[in-house]
Amino acid sequence: MKTTKTIALSILALLLTCSTVSAAKLQTTVSIAPLKYFVEKIGGEKVKANIMVKPGSSPATYEPQPRQMALLSKSEIYFAIGVPFERAWIPRFRSANDKLEIINLGKTVVHQTMKTHVHDEDEHKHHNEHETTQITDPHVWLSPPLVRIISQQIRDVLIEHDPANTEAYTSNYLNFAAEINKLDSELLNIFTPKGERFSFMVYHPSWGYFARTYGLNQIPIELEGKEPSPKELTQLIKFAKKNSVKAIFIQPQFSQKSARAIASSIGAETLTADPLAEDWAENLRRTAATFIKER
CATH class of the missing domain: 3.40.50.1980 (Nitrogenase molybdenum iron protein domain)
Incomplete structure (x- = not known):
C-alpha cells in the first residue's frame, strides 16, 4: 500500500513538473x-x-x-x-x-527630427522663417x-x-x-475628411509621428526637458493667441509650468495626452477624439 502511494505521489510530482515546464x-x-x-x-x-x-x-x-x-x-x-x-x-x-x-x-x-519653433516677432516675416533645433524623435510607437x-x-x-x-x-x-x-482607418477617417491642416500645441514634442501620419501640425513648447526662455515664451503666447489655440496638451512625465503659463495667458485649457500609456490603441483613440474636440 505504501509502495502504491509512493508511486502515485511520484507520478503526480512528475506531472506537476511537466506542467510547470510547459507553462514556462x-x-x-x-x-x-x-x-x-x-x-x-x-x-x-x-x-x-x-x-x-x-x-x-x-x-x-x-x-x-x-x-x-x-x-x-x-x-x-x-x-x-x-x-x-x-x-x-x-x-x-x-x-x-x-x-x-x-x-x-x-x-x-525611418526617423524624423523633433523641431522647436521659435517664431519671429516681426509680423512682416514669412511664417516659415524660424530657428529650429533638430533632435532625432524616438516616439515612433x-x-x-x-x-x-x-x-x-x-x-x-x-x-x-x-x-x-x-x-x-x-x-x-x-x-x-x-x-x-482598423485603428489606422479610424484615425484617418477622423482627421483627413476635414480638409485642413490642424495645428495643436504640446508641452513636449511627443506627437510628431502621429501628426505626420494624419496631416496635423505639432507646435511644441520645450525640447529634451529644456524650458523655453522668456523671449521664446512670449513668442509662443503670441503665436497661440494669433492661431486661437484652445488647449495645450501636456503629459504626466514632464513639468507643466510653461504650458500652464501659456494657457493662462490665452485663456486655454491644459489637457493630458500621454504618449506612454500602456493601452496603446485606446489611448490613440482617446487622444484623437480630444484633439478633434479642441479643434
Missing part, C-alpha cells in the same frame, strides 16, 4: 509600456514582458531600480526603442546579463503604420527564441496587424 514563459523586458502592449499582443500567453520605465516616469531621465535589474538578469530579450535613458543604460544591461539579446525596435523604421513594421520584428525575434511556438506568434501577429489596420 519566454522572459522579456521592454523599455516603455506601449512596447509591453505590442509584445503581449504577439506573444500572448507564451511571453512575459516586464516594463523598465515605470508609469509616470520620464524615459529621458529614468534610472532602473534594483528589482528591475534582477528581472532583467532573467530575461532573454530586451526590446529597446531609442528613448534617452537607454543610451547610458544599455551597456549596463549587457554587463548585468551577458546572454541578453538587445533588440532596438526603433532601428526598423505613436504612428500605427510604423507599429505595423515594429510588430513584424517582434514576431521574428520571438520565433527565433521560441521556434516551438511559431504558429502561435504568427497567428497573433496577423490578428494584431488587423487591429492596427
